[in-house]
Amino acid sequence: MATLKDVSQCVLDGDLDEIKVLVQALIDDGTDPIAIINDGLIAGMNIVAPLFKSGEMFVPEVMESADTMNEGMKLVKPLITDEDIPSKGKIIIGTVNGDLHDIGKNLLVMMMESRGYTVIDLGVDVKEEAFSAAVKEHQPNIVGMSSLLTTTMMKIESTIKQLVADGVRNQVKIIIGGAPVTQEFADDIGADGYSDDASTAVELCDLMMSEQNSPEELSA
Amino acid sequence: MAKKFTKVAYTNLDDFVYGSCPNPVTTKSGMVIGGGVVYPEINFTLPGMDINDVTMPKAATIYSNIIEGVLKRAAELYAPGVLIEFETLPDFTEHPKYGIEVNRILLNGMKEASEKYGLKTAIRTTPNDLREFSRPPIMRSGKYWETMLELYEQCAKDGSDFFSIESTGGKEIHDSALVKADIRLAIFALGILGCNDMEFLWKHLVDLSNANSCFAAGDSSCGFANTAMVLAEKGFIPHVFAAVIRVTAVPRALVAFEQGAVGPSKDCAYEGPYLKAITGSPISMEGKTAACAHLSPVGNIAAAVADTWSNESVQQVKLLSEMAPIVSMEQLIYDCRLMNAATVNGQQLMFRDLLVRSDSALDVQAYVLRPDVVMRISTELVKTQDNFLRTKLAAQLTVAELKKAIIEGKVKSDKRDMKWLDKMEKAIETIPDDPQEFYNEMKSVLDMDKFIPSEYGI
CATH class of the missing domain: 3.40.50.280 (Cobalamin-binding domain)
Structure with a gap:
């Protein structure tokens, strides 16, 4: 069974195919879409950022992670209103x-x-x-x-x-x-x-x- | 009729040295570039300021002060000659009257220095490639094309010795290739878009220079390979990717010479050693003394086969000793003195090899500038005359060269380098030899809003 942690790891790995499977599985299981975004997709990017800053990841890898996050977002977005999509600013x-x-x-x-x-x-x-x-x-x-x-x-x-x-x-x-x-x-x-x-x-x-x-x- | 380079210009690696080349170029003042002596090439720019009709008198005064100051110092230090590069600011190309005015100020300063000190000088005029100001870029017509040609023509008529440019054809796609470290996209941008644009652009520039007693000197892959170098320096992309891009940019830069350029190639074209190996023309290079403009891992090795030695650019600001361009002038002259003294002393080859040895094992981008590596790859590149295939081959050969060097411990590498080289190798293998077939394959990943195929003849 997919977990939010799996989603975070998948974002970190930049796996564009696997993210679709994982996010869809969580949606099918009835996981709160906002939780998928905050605790799965964005949580993954929150791991990526310090790795990039410390020189352990290159920009192309960060981009793959960002693309992976966005691929997951495509599945979640139709389930929530624009106002519900979290934004830091x-x-x-x-x-x-x-x-x-x-x-x-x-x-x-x-x-x-x-x-x-x-x-x-x-x-x-x-x-x-x-x-x-x-x-x-x-x-x-x-x-x-x-x-x-x-x-x-x-x-x-x-x-x-x-x-x-x-x-x-x-x-x-x-x-x-x-x-x-x-x-x-x-x-x-x-x-x-x-x-x-x-x-x-x-x-x-x-x-x-x-x-x-x-x-x-x-x-x- | 375009020239074809079917063999390298050197038969003995020991002849591939700084200061001399098989096809030297003589300036109007009698400087023989590539004729045995390395000359300093000075470049400078304005401090932060607006450019418009109101501020132009101030800008003109600043340029006048710069040229007077740098040439006075060059004379005081007994420089054998000075090449000046006037690399325009975008406003100077967009409004040619500004660029023409500054070019004349510099020519006048050169004339005065000749009369006053007997100093030999020459000037390279380098307008900006503003064609990308149109988004997507309009490469073959329009306002920016016209103003650029107008500036070239008048500057040549006024007495410029050389034309150069940092052309940008294909950059709109290559930028994405860099940040994604996507070698297929980079080869498309350089080998198809870049080479096609270079053919069009340099045919015009060579015609213009021939009609106006001026030399078409050469282009730079600044917006391509130097951007890669800067991104690698910041840790944004792998150094091995930047090193592969450097050599992959060679066929694009070579197109200018196929169209009739004669050198010295542009200072920031670090791919210059490959151009010299293939064409036998003189090259300009920059390294440690261009740290005022940008950092690099090739500070010494860049000088190994240079014919003019440049500071890239420096702002007119006051340092403790003097204004920054005067400081650059002095540094360049001392660098050149040392190289030229080694030549006179019969130690040119030893000095070249010291320049090479001090850098080449420390960074893959320096490694690909080793004269033996340059000659080995160049020898293979001239076996094909197709620009696209040559670009693909350049990438392939560089990946193989770096893998071998890393395995043999000849160059310092990051633990992730081999993974990236493997990734590039596999990606290059998937590229078909037919450029049209490759273009068709790439259509699905190209952002067609970013470029107009017909502007590149495709």
Whole structure:
């Protein structure tokens, strides 16, 4: 008989065929779909994340695990409403105006999704106004911006100015990253956080979300 | 009519050294690249700033200060000559008037240095490949294609010595191949999309250079193999995958030479030793002195058969001693002095082998740059003239070479390397020899929203 632990292990192993069998078996046994998600699929990804951080797993293996989780989610999702799907928070991510580099950004998207975040990926060469419009439309907790060039990093600043001008800056936390970007630059332009790779960016978002959800923050 | 390379350019491995090659190139100022001396190649970029009509005067002043500073230091250190690379920022290619203005500033600085110090210089102009700004990329027409050609043509007319580019054909698919460590997808992106685009692009660049007394120098697989190297350095993908991608990118870069490029190939094309082995043309390389731009596991070995030695890029920022480009200039000159002194002393081969030995056993990416490995694989690659088959073969040979080296203890390896090499070997074996058949097989896994087949002639 399949168990939630088997599902977690299957996600860790990245076994796309086996996950379908296991999740379907649990559904047929009447296991709570939310438990399958939280204690099986996402629990598996929660094992993957520290292994990746410690260098024991490569990105392709993390992606296989994420794909496996998503394959399991496909079977569970029809059984629950969208509101019931657990989400750690919502983040909008994009590479700024004039910049096409997106490997780091795409890694972050994949890792955020696999850690249970709802991610809206705006893509590359995202204009300042597009970031602002997306904040208004999706009401995210966090906005993530990436730049790989010394000239386009200034577009991060102009995007923050756009968010301020449109009155939505204070609704969100802003994290930034990319080769020329530093903590000092983040401080100078008024970003809330900086990360030098996708893995630590996820931890930064976790921290921001926990602060946002803390009693002190909630009462503020 | 494209050139064909049916045999390697060297019969004796001991002749495969830095500073000289069978087909040297002479610049307008008389520098003979590949003629016996290794020259420094300096590259630089702006500090963080916007580029627009308002800020361009400031950008122009910064470039003017840089060229004046680096060439003054080069003269003070008695450099035998300096190759300058102007690798444009995207705004400079999108708005050619900006790029043309900066190129002229650099040419003017070179002229002044010649008059003032008698310093020989040459310039490589490297516009950006902005075709990927259209998503999916439009590779053969449109605004970005036109502005790129406009910039090339005017810069050549103004006096540039060399054309280069880090072209991006197939990158939209290759990026996915890298993060998935999917060698089949990588071979499709490099061997079909990349090679097809290189044929189209470099035919145009060679025609343009021939019409304007300029040399078509060469391309770089920067967006492909260097991205792999950086991802491997971060621990995101296996080092063996990055090493295999490096050599798998060779046939793509070779297409520029088949179309008429003559070198020196682009500095960040670490696949350069293979190009030199096959074409006999000079190459530019970068290693330890490019750590200002990015880290690498090939700091010394990259210099082993280099003809120009580059810093890749550095921002105009102040360091304790001087502005960063001047610091880079000094470091490059001293590196070159040492190599050239060894040559004069009859110790060139010994010095080459020290550069090789100091790196090659420590990382698989360094191992595949060993001159003997380069020559062995190159000798096999020239036996086929089909770009796709050559790409598949490059991957196959590199996997076999690395497996053997790891088993024999010739190179340090991660405990997971053999698993990844086995995985790649099996995946490559499943690739058919017919590119159309392979394309048909790949259709089910390709994201057809990401690329337009007709833009690649398929």
